[in-house]
Amino acid sequence: MEKPQDKVNEPFSAYGRYSYADYLSWQLEEMVELIRGKVFRQAAAPRRIHQGLTVALVTRIHGFLKGGSCKVYTAPFDVRLPVASRKHTDIDTVVQPDLCVVCDPDKLDDLGCLGAPDLIVEILSPGNNKKELQLKYDVYEASGVKEYWVIHPDERTLLIYTLEDRKYHPSRLFTLGDQVESQVLSGFVLDLDEVFGEV
Template structure:
């Protein structure tokens, strides 16, 4: 990731957290002047979720070429496959495995019951969410689960939602690990999502991030017999044993 020195000074906490996942190159007047990078202990081999960001996980299906948003929409129209569009790159969404789908099913059931009679609505993929870093920088993603609290106000005439979910859940797979833990974390944080759950079936862990003013202000990892707790929805919780029952 490349940022200028002013952006680093204004959002140091955000980029300090992101540096645990990838190197941050700092520029001044267009010239690279420094690099913010994580300290890595070569003598230990921890397998926690946050450290797996450093693995050379297979990039989820992308040819690495930049495309316009219009080209992405045209591809979507012509294909029956599912795609996402993040920072100019088009990604094919692969078919998920059983543990991935069970985690989604369990969490959606918990969310559905919790939000009965409340304003917010849980939604499940496939469901396009359009996120803008700026007026020109448009992204299109399909989170595994999302909690939407302004559905009625943000539905357009074509019946598409054009707001920002309050809470987003992504369930990791080997092919999406790097995307979900780096690219999507930054995208959701930058575009106004308040809370992000990263669900890891391999390690049977859930990490919950709280975003405020486009920065990470808190995060907690839950595992073993613990119960995941939402930061923004009081009383919303999920037992780890129930999420990962296989």
């Protein structure tokens, strides 16, 4: 079971519950995420294939969105998912998606995104699968992220969760040879042979 780890001289403990106000006060060299008040460390530096996939995806999505109102961002980029209020002390979930698309400019500020992005892409890394597949799935669904993509780089697969009636509905498992369309980014088509072929 993945648990936050405590280290000497850190501003948080493994068993504490924290808010975005706490998160802003920390001076850390590594990225951390808050999921429902619990601290989760980012895994070690992403592997080369993870970085390659991020670049391939952001290049294609940025080119598609150019000139429109939707914008694409890559980690590190704070996405705050408020539940009760937008006060820093009340927000207990702050994530760093590998890639996200925000179409509502009112959700963007100097600190990142406040509210659910329209699309989030997470690329699995060794050691973070439970966080991406269970914990983040739950908060993304509850927060209203319209489309959530999970990419497994070693298996070269993509699974898309689409929000309908406040519940995620999974696509079939896409893999090499597939052309993938997004319901959120109307007209955007992703050729998985091209994307995985670049890494």
